[in-house]
Amino acid sequence: MKTYSLTENYIHKFDSTKTTIGLATEDLQVFYGDYHAMYDGNLQFPKHAITAMIGASGSGKSTFLRCLNRMNDDIATVQGKIFYQGIDINASNINVYEMRKHVGMVFQRPNPFAKSIFQNIAYPLKKAGIKNKTELKQRVEKSLKQAALWDEVKDDLKRSALALSGGQQQRLCIARALAMNPDVLLLDEPASALDPISTGKLEQALHDLQQQYTIIMVTHSMQQASRISDYTAFFHMGHVIEFDRTENIFTKPHIQATEDYISGNFG
Numbered sequence: 001m002k003t004y005s006l007t008e009n010y011i012h013k014f015d016s017t018k019t020t021i022g023l024a025t026e027d028l029q030v031f032y033g034d035y036h037a038m039y040d041g042n043l044q045f046p047k048h049a050i051t052a053m054i055g056a057s058g059s060g061k062s063t064f065l066r067c068l069n070r071m072n073d074d075i076a077t078v079q080g081k082i083f084y085q086g087i088d089i090n091a092s093n094i095n096v097y098e099m100r101k102h103v104g105m106v107f108q109r110p111n112p113f114a115k116s117i118f119q120n121i122a123y124p125l126k127k128a129g130i131k132n133k134t135e136l137k138q139r140v141e142k143s144l145k146q147a148a149l150w151d152e153v154k155d156d157l158k159r160s161a162l163a164l165s166g167g168q169q170q171r172l173c174i175a176r177a178l179a180m181n182p183d184v185l186l187l188d189e190p191a192s193a194l195d196p197i198s199t200g201k202l203e204q205a206l207h208d209l210q211q212q213y214t215i216i217m218v219t220h221s222m223q224q225a226s227r228i229s230d231y232t233a234f235f236h237m238g239h240v241i242e243f244d245r246t247e248n249i250f251t252k253p254h255i256q257a258t259e260d261y262i263s264g265n266f267g
C-alpha cells in the first residue's frame with residue numbers, strides 16, 4: 001500500500017463576499033475512546049450547492065458527517081466548532097433537538113416509520129407542535145413534491161410506507177427531513193441500497209433541492225459525486241486531504257493521493 005502525506009492538503013477557501021456558507025467546521029476532531037478517527041476537519045459548505053464526501057472505506061466520511069448534527073454525541077468525543085448561522089452548534093448549551101430541525105439527516109438505509117405515508121411526515125410535525133390539519137396536509141404535500149415522490153403516492157397516502165419500494169422509501173425519508181424546513185440536509189450514502197432507476201430519481205430530486213438547501217452527502221460512487229455535486233471533499237485516514245470544486249477534483253486535483261484515488265491507482 002502506498003503511503004501518502006497526511007499533512008499535505010488543498011482546501012479551497014471561499015470569498016465570503018461572493019459565497020454564502022451554510023455550515024462550516026473549525027478544527028473538528030473525533031475520538032472513539034482512544035482512537036483518533038478525525039483530525040483536522042476545517043471545511044466550509046456553501047449554500048445552494050451539493051458537496052460530496054468521497055474516500056476509501058474507513059477514511060472518516062461518515063464520522064465527519066454524523067458530527068454535523070451531533071449524531072456522534074453518545075459514541076464519540078467531538079472537539080472543535082461547527083458553525084451554523086454564526087452559532088457553534090457543537091457547544092454544550094445547544095438544544096440538539098431544536099438544532100436538528102435546521103440540520104436534517106437521511107441515512108444509508110431507508111428507515112420509514114411503520115405508519116402510513118401521510119403519517120411518516122405528519123407525525124414528526126405533530127410532535128414538533130403543528131396541530132392544524134390544513135397546515136399538516138399542505139406540508140406533507142409540499143415535502144413529497146420536493147422529494148419527487150408526490151406523483152407516485154398522491155392517490156393513496158394512507159398506504160403503509162413499508163409497502164413502498166426501497167427507492168420510494170428513501171425519497172419518503174428525504175421528504176420527512178424536508179418537512180421540518182431545514183436549511184442543511186445531510187445524506188449518508190443515500191443511494192447505496194437503490195437500483196439505478198431509483199438512484200436516478202433520487203439524484204434528480206437532490207439536484208432540484210440544491211436551489212434551496214445546503215446539501216452534504218457521503219457517497220462511495222465517484223460517478224455519483226461527479227454527476228451531481230458542485231464541491232467534493234476527499235478523505236484519507238481521518239484527514240480531509242482535498243476540497244475543491246468537483247470538476248477540479250476530477251480533472252486537475254492538487255494532491256497526488258486524490259489523483260490516485262479518483263484514477264483507481266490508490267493503495
Ligand SMILES: Nc1ncnc2c1ncn2[C@@H]1O[C@H](COP(=O)(O)OP(=O)(O)OP(=O)(O)O)[C@@H](O)[C@H]1O
Nearest residue numbers: 032035037055056057058059060061062063064075
Ligand atoms: N462507533 C465506532 N466506534 C469505534 N470506531 C469507529 C466507530 N465508528 C467508526 N469507527 C472507526 O472510525 C474510522 C472511520 O470510520 P467511518 O465510518 O467514519 O469511515 P467511512 O469513511 O465513512 O467508511 P465507510 O465508507 O466504510 O462507511 C474507522 O476506522 C472506523 O472503524
